[in-house]
Every structure is written in C-alpha cells, then in structure tokens.
Amino acid sequence: MSDRVAMIRSRLEAALAPTELAIEDDGHRHVGHPGARDGRGHFNVRVVSAAFRGQSPLARHRAVYAALGELMQTDIHALSIDARVSGEGS
Numbered sequence: 001m002s003d004r005v006a007m008i009r010s011r012l013e014a015a016l017a018p019t020e021l022a023i024e025d026d027g028h029r030h031v032g033h034p035g036a037r038d039g040r041g042h043f044n045v046r047v048v049s050a051a052f053r054g055q056s057p058l059a060r061h062r063a064v065y066a067a068l069g070e071l072m073q074t075d076i077h078a079l080s081i082d083a084r085v086s087g088e089g090s
Contacts, residue, residue: 004041004075008068012047015067019086020048026080040077052085060084 005023012021024044045064052060060083065072072079 002041004071005043007071007075008043008045011067011069011071012045012064016047016049016051016063018047018049020046022046026078040075042078043076044080044082046082046084048084048086050085052083057083 002025005025008023009021012018012023022045026042026044047064051063055063061081064079064081064083068076068079
C-alpha cells in the first residue's frame, strides 16, 4: 500500500469512523495526464459511514474533503468519491 493511500485511510478513519472503506490508487491510468505532472495522485474512495446519515451527496463530499485537509493540495490531484450510509444501494 502506498504512503498516500495510508494517509488517506488514516484521515478518513479518524474523521468518519467508516464501517467500509476502500481506496484505489488510480494513478497508473493517468500517466502523462497534465494534472499528474506535479506528482499528485488520482484516487477512488468508497466510504460507508453513519456520519453521512441525513446529509446530501454534496455535504458528504465536503466531509470527505474536510477530512483529507491539506492532502487535497499536496498529494491528491483527483478524487472520485462514493459516500454512503450503510444499507444504501450502490
């Protein structure tokens, strides 16, 4: 597991106490992409957490961004987010 994935995992676990968390480093699919030239990565995350209950999809994404903090400027170029409450369809 890459250091970036470990940092993302640590931040999301601390802030959202997820019951399910999957993080995929998708950087290999973006080699040569202009946004990847600065060394930041592309990631997909699936987060299932009770913390999202009652929140709109936009609020859930904002919660993920807030949990990741400065990693969004220093380590992450692109982030695909699937944020759900347990029992919601996929």
